[in-house]
Amino acid sequence: MHDVNCPFCAPDLRRIALENAHALFLIGTEPVLVGSGVIVPRAHRATVFDLTPEEWMATFAHLHVIPRFADEPYAGNGIRHWLKSEANRRPSR
Numbered sequence: 001m002h003d004v005n006c007p008f009c010a011p012d013l014r015r016i017a018l019e020n021a022h023a024l025f026l027i028g029t030e031p032v033l034v035g036s037g038v039i040v041p042r043a044h045r046a047t048v049f050d051l052t053p054e055e056w057m058a059t060f061a062h063l064h065v066i067p068r069f070a071d072e073p074y075a076g077n078g079i080r081h082w083l084k085s086e087a088n089r090r091p092s093r
Helices: 054-060
Strands: 016-019 023-027 037-041 062-065
Touching: 023 062, 037 054
Parallel strands: none
Antiparallel strands: 016 023, 023 037, 037 062
8 A cells, every 4th residue: 555645655765774575674864863763664554553463563553763872962851852953962973
C-alpha cells in the first residue's frame, strides 16, 4: 500500500541511513539534534494496529532516535523541550 500524501512512503533517498526488509531509519533534518531520526515501516499502514508482526518487530510502530551526548549544555536535565533548543547545540568540532 502506498499513500501519495504520506511523507514516509517515498522518502528522500539521501535520508535513509539504515534499512531492512520491513523498515527504514530516516535521518532527521533538525539541526540541533544531529544524528536523530525516525524509524518507519516500508509499507504504509493506516494505524499501528495494521502492522504485521514482522513490521512491528522491525519498527515498534514509529520510533524517534534522539542521541544524547555528555557535552550537551543541558545533558542530564531530562527536559524534552530543551532538546530542540538552539542553546542545546553541541560545540562545532
